[in-house]
Amino acid sequence: MTSLTSLTIAEARDQLAKKEFTALELTEAHLQAMEKAKGLNAFITPTADIARARAKESDARLQSGKAGALEGIPLGIKDLFCTEGVQTTAASHILEGFKPPYESTVSQKLRDAGSVMLGKLNLDEFAMGSSNMSSYFGPVKNPWKAKGRSDDLVPGGSSGGSAAAVSGYLAMGATGTDTGGSIRQPASFCGIVGVKPTYGRCSRWGIVAFASSLDQAGPMTRSVRDAAIMLKAMCGHDPMDSTSSPRTVPDFEAVLGQGVKGLRIGIPKEYRPDGLNSEVAALWDKGIQWLKDAGATTVDISLPHTKYALPTYYIVAPAEASSNLARYDGVRFGQRVDGKSLDDMYAKTRAAGFGTEVKRRILIGTYVLSAGYYDAYYLKAQKVRALISKDFADAFEKVDAIVTPTAPTAAFGMNDKQDDPVAMYLNDVFTVPASLAGIPGASVPGGLTSEGLPLGLQVLTNRWDEETMFRVCQTLEEAAAFPSLKAPS
Amino acid sequence: MSLDKATIRKVATLARIEVPEAELDATAAKLSGILKWIEQLSEVNTDNVAPMSGGTTDLAQSWRSDEVTDGGMADKVLANAPDAQDGFFGVPKVVE
Numbered sequence: 001m002t003s004l005t006s007l008t009i010a011e012a013r014d015q016l017a018k019k020e021f022t023a024l025e026l027t028e029a030h031l032q033a034m035e036k037a038k039g040l041n042a043f044i045t046p047t048a049d050i051a052r053a054r055a056k057e058s059d060a061r062l063q064s065g066k067a068g069a070l071e072g073i074p075l076g077i078k079d080l081f082c083t084e085g086v087q088t089t090a091a092s093h094i095l096e097g098f099k100p101p102y103e104s105t106v107s108q109k110l111r112d113a114g115s116v117m118l119g120k121l122n123l124d125e126f127a128m129g130s131s132n133m134s135s136y137f138g139p140v141k142n143p144w145k146a147k148g149r150s151d152d153l154v155p156g157g158s159s160g161g162s163a164a165a166v167s168g169y170l171a172m173g174a175t176g177t178d179t180g181g182s183i184r185q186p187a188s189f190c191g192i193v194g195v196k197p198t199y200g201r202c203s204r205w206g207i208v209a210f211a212s213s214l215d216q217a218g219p220m221t222r223s224v225r226d227a228a229i230m231l232k233a234m235c236g237h238d239p240m241d242s243t244s245s246p247r248t249v250p251d252f253e254a255v256l257g258q259g260v261k262g263l264r265i266g267i268p269k270e271y272r273p274d275g276l277n278s279e280v281a282a283l284w285d286k287g288i289q290w291l292k293d294a295g296a297t298t299v300d301i302s303l304p305h306t307k308y309a310l311p312t313y314y315i316v317a318p319a320e321a322s323s324n325l326a327r328y329d330g331v332r333f334g335q336r337v338d339g340k341s342l343d344d345m346y347a348k349t350r351a352a353g354f355g356t357e358v359k360r361r362i363l364i365g366t367y368v369l370s371a372g373y374y375d376a377y378y379l380k381a382q383k384v385r386a387l388i389s390k391d392f393a394d395a396f397e398k399v400d401a402i403v404t405p406t407a408p409t410a411a412f413g414m415n416d417k418q419d420d421p422v423a424m425y426l427n428d429v430f431t432v433p434a435s436l437a438g439i440p441g442a443s444v445p446g447g448l449t450s451e452g453l454p455l456g457l458q459v460l461t462n463r464w465d466e467e468t469m470f471r472v473c474q475t476l477e478e479a480a481a482f483p484s485l486k487a488p489s
Numbered sequence: 490m491s492l493d494k495a496t497i498r499k500v501a502t503l504a505r506i507e508v509p510e511a512e513l514d515a516t517a518a519k520l521s522g523i524l525k526w527i528e529q530l531s532e533v534n535t536d537n538v539a540p541m542s543g544g545t546t547d548l549a550q551s552w553r554s555d556e557v558t559d560g561g562m563a564d565k566v567l568a569n570a571p572d573a574q575d576g577f578f579g580v581p582k583v584v585e
Contacts, residue, residue, distance in 0.1 A: 312530065346505040384530055438544045
């Protein structure tokens, strides 16, 4: 018998319905896997007791025919989602010990659908990073290793714990959040599927805010179908978030199997800069060929402002972060360091509570918003953001979807030199433009490098057209023979 | 633009983050590197371009009636406070 942890969400859902095993057995199998894989450091706070209690409730609902869409499915929750009575840290010292008195809308929706929370997953501090190295609770290890090498690799970030837990078979799926690539880049590094929906699909209420005009929640899973199932349960309008859309949430799973025949796939020339990693370029070419073989046509397109997306992001995101993170002041929640005055207490609390990268971004954000620099930096960036968004709008007049690599490299080593912030920011060069435009994007595992490490392909579609995105993703998944991409045990 | 120590000191004060004197130079160097890289945006012609201030361009501002829908939970609000006193947040003395 296949082990329970290797099932997909869709398989487990069907087998739970047929009573081939119980939700409690499925949860226990995952709790055991988490215990064995503690060394990955994927979880900040495991919640075994909550998981067992919810699994028992799921079994009762399965018995009485009241099962939800994710009944009994064990999931990990990124520790950026507030969970009632369960420590929520954003991987920061400043929030250590914080137990929210409320539940985020997305985690509540997943709970309402019957899923079982296994625990709170590690991330880069305040979701700022691409390696998970900036967590106050220590780095996460990627379950994958390069062929013939024993050194540990990063899982990407910021949703690094989520990616490692799903890739390492500790959870059937996990929530992530994506501000500039924080779902898609770790999905690529860990060989799983990661979906950032259209800005406004998921409520941001109860998610620790980083950059509010960019933050979106999304699913991280081992199959495209699982991502479609999980995303549907996460989406929908929420009166608590005025930027969440009142649009009807489509049944994303229903479009699977429709294929890509007749679809026009855009290939943007700006995503093939001089010096692009040859294996990444080769996989991209392969992906394009797979889609042609499946009946799609490809169109060469241009997204002329692509090279300005990263610098734009590193104005907009820190500016919003400097404002959002002003709430960590040692007064209402979290850590406090005493000082001789109120201002001194603030400054000491924030100096001790925030890590290096978070402080750096708050300082940059404060600078670009400060008197005399606002127009030159922040307003300028908002205008370039409008041009980047227009690039995509123009492109989607001509094509139905855009396919690119997800990240410029495969996972790198935990010990690799990482002291140049700008070099680290370049990890998100292919994911940030879609974040700025607010369009949906997904990463699907496409293949392995010669060193045996996963590489993802990114699929972008127009706003509110996740359905076409899922169709393209599934075609790529089938062609790539995705199930063969298993993390070595 | 290259940031000097005085600018970092000022920004750190605005951001309410204590930066030790010994770290000002290193912080200035790192932030200057980032700003220099960001300044490539000046190449882009943005004349007559309206700024994009939110994550979406097609969502109208939503309205709701101005009614109290929540409240009466002071204990929950104070539960995580480092220094909750008699139903208030405790802070260092601010009025002499």
